[in-house]
Amino acid sequence: MAFERKHILGLEELNAEEITLVLDTAESMREVSDRDVKKVPALRGVTVCNLFFEPSTRTRSSFEIAEKRLSADVLNFTTIHSSVVKGETLLDTARNLEAMGASMIVIRHPMSGAPWLLAKELNSSIINAGDGWHEHPSQGLLDLFTIRRLKGRIEGLKVAIVGDILHSRVARSDIWGFTKLGAEVRVVGPPTLIPKYIEHINAKAYYNLEDAIDGADVVIMLRIQKERQDSEFFPSLREYSRFYGLTREKLRGAAKDVTVMHPGPINRGVELSSDIADGAEAVILEQVSNGIAVRMAMFYLVASARRTS
C-alpha cells in the first residue's frame, strides 16, 4: 500500500495498515542509522522547520537528527526567539516560515489541536510533535516500533500505561497505536488523573498499580509533572510515588519478559526506582535511538505522499 497522507497529526486518524507501514519503513531507516555514513538524500532540497512552542530538548533533537539524516535543510524556531511574545498569532508565524520556503513543519505546542489549525490553513505538511494533552504520534510510533522489535508482535500483548493519563498526549497516542494493532491497553493512576471517559477510547481504567500490571507484557511509565502536586490532583510526590511508583516488588506480577518504557525525562525515585530504570526490563535508551528511525520514516512517507499528490 502507499501512504497517502500529507500530514501526520495523530494516531487516532491512522489505520492499522498505515501504522504498520510506518513501522516497516522505520526498519529500513534504522538500518541507515547503523551505517558509517548515516545519510540518505530523501529530503534533499526540502526545508523542514521545527516550530517548538514548548521547551523540549529530546524530541526536538530527535526530529532534527532525523531531518538531517534525510538531507533536509533544517530551520529551528522556538518561542524564545520568536515574535510570538510580541503577540503574533500562530498562523501568522507559520505563514512566515512557509514564505521562507519551509514545506514541512514539525510543531510542538502546549495547546491541543494547534497542528490541526496549521493543517487546515497552510500548504505545508504538518507533523505533530506533541499538542497539549492530545497526541504525540511520533512517541506512540516509536513505542510501538520498540516493542515490535523486541517481541516480534503487538497483537495480543497486555500494555499498562501508568501515571497522569489526563494530561498525557503520550498516553492517548499509545492507546490508539497499541489498540489499533490488537493489544489490550490498561491505564492506571490516581483517579483524579484518569479521565472519567477514558474507556470510550478503548482503555480499561485501574486505580491500583498491581492490578493494572498483573500479567502485563509492557509497562509504560509516564512522567509526572512536578507542578501537579501543588494543585489538587494528589497530596504529594511522596504519596504519589508510594502508590504509583514502579518498584521491583510491584513489577513481580507482570509477565516474566515484561518490558518497561518511559518517554523521558525520568524523575528517578518518583515514577521509577533506579534499579528498574537501569535494569534489564527497561528499554528507555533503546526508545531514544528508535525515535530517530521512526521520525525518519514519518518524513519519508509524508514526502513521498506530497510528491505523488
Place this chain on the structure above:
Amino acid sequence: MKLLIKGGRVIDPASGKDKKGNVYIEDGKVKSHPADTKKIEGEKGAQVIDARGKIVAPGLIDIHVHLREPGFEHKETIRTGCESAAAGGFTSIVCMPNTNPINDNASVTEYIMLKARTEGIVNVFPIGAITKGEKGETLAQIGEMYEAGCVGISDDGMPVMNSKVMRHAMEYVKAFGIPVLTHAEDKNLSGHGVMNEGDTSTLLGLGGIPSASEDVMVSRDITLAELTGTHLHICHVSTAGSVRLIRAAKKRGVNVTAEAAPHHFTLTDRAVAEYDTNAKMNPPLRREEDRLALIEGLKDGTIDVIATDHAPHSEDEKKVEFDLAPFGIVGLETSLPLSLKLVEDGILTLPGMIEKMTSIPSRILNLGRGTLEAGAPADVVIFDADAPVKIDRTKFRSKSKNTPFNGWDLKGRVLYTIVGGKVVYSA
C-alpha cells in the same frame, strides 16, 4: 403611517389566535384585525403587504444578546446587532452587560439607550450587571440602572460565585420588580475547561467543563430564589441535570423561568471535532442525552423561552488555537430556522414555538410587547415557514460571522420585520 398586512395566517399566542386574517397598523400600533379590508385599501397612503400563505406573528424577542457596544465595536455595534436582529425576524432584543465599560451604572445604560434610539432599528432593552465590574463583590447601581431602562440584572459570563452577594442581589431587586438572570456556572469546577467534559474532550485532549458546573449553580440559585422569593431566570440551560432541577422547582412553585439556545438543542459536543472554534461557546455543547433533555424541557414547558446568546467575535479572534478562541457564536440570523426545525420534528406546535420567542420572553422581562392585540406596539414578523434557506454566513448582517451552521439547509425565511409599524427589514 398606515400598514395593512393582508391574508396571512395570523398567530398571536398571547390572545390564543391562530387563523387566516388581516392585521391593520396605524401610528405604530396594532389598530385592528379587520375582516373586511376594502375600506382601508381604499384610503390614501395605506401600505399593503400581501401575506397570503405566510405566517404573521408578533415580532420575535431575543432576551439574550451581546451587542458588544461600547468597547468591542470590532465584533458588533448596536447598529449592526439591530440589523442582524431585524434580518432574523427579531423586533426586540435584550443586551447583556459585559461590554467595556461594563453596564454596571446608569451612564452606561443611558449610552446604550441613546445609541439604540438613534442607530438601532429594533427595540433594545439592556440588562444591568449584578455587581460592580461583574467582579462578584459589591452590588452595581441596580436602582439607577432600572430607572435608566434596564429590565433585569445579570453577571452573564462572570457568575457571582459568592452566594451571599447573590442573595443580596436577589433581595435588592425586589424593590424594582425586575428579575435576576443567572449564567449558572461554578467557575472553580469549570477550571480552564474549553468544551463539555465527555468522551469528545477526552479524545481531543481539551479541558472539560463538566455538566455538574452548571447543575451545581442552578441548584444554588433555585435555592436562593426560594429563600428570597425573587423571580430567577436561568439563562442558556444546557444540561439534563438543570432541566430536572428546574422542572422540580417549578413543580413546587418556585418563581423560576428558563431559556435554551438553538445551538444547545440542535448540536452536541461532537461538533467540536477537528477543533472547530465556531463550536466553542459557554455553556458548551453537551452530550446527546442533554440535547434530548432540553427538547423534552421545551416540550413540557420547563424551558419557557428560546434565546440565542448571540455572541459575535471577529474572524481573527476565532482563527486561533482552540484554547485561545473566545467563547460564543452568533445566533440572531439562524434562530428562527433552527427553532422551526422543532416544529417540523413535531416537538413544538408553530404557535408554541412562537410563544417561546414572543409573548413569554416579553412577560418574563415585562417588555409590554410580543402580541398583536389591538393597542399593542406594532412589532410584527412575517415569514414563510416552509421556504428553504441555506445558511450563508457571508450574507449575515451581523458584523461577525462565527457560526457552526454555515452551509446548513433549513426552512424558514423572514420576509418582513416591522418595528413600531415601520418595515425595518424585507427580504
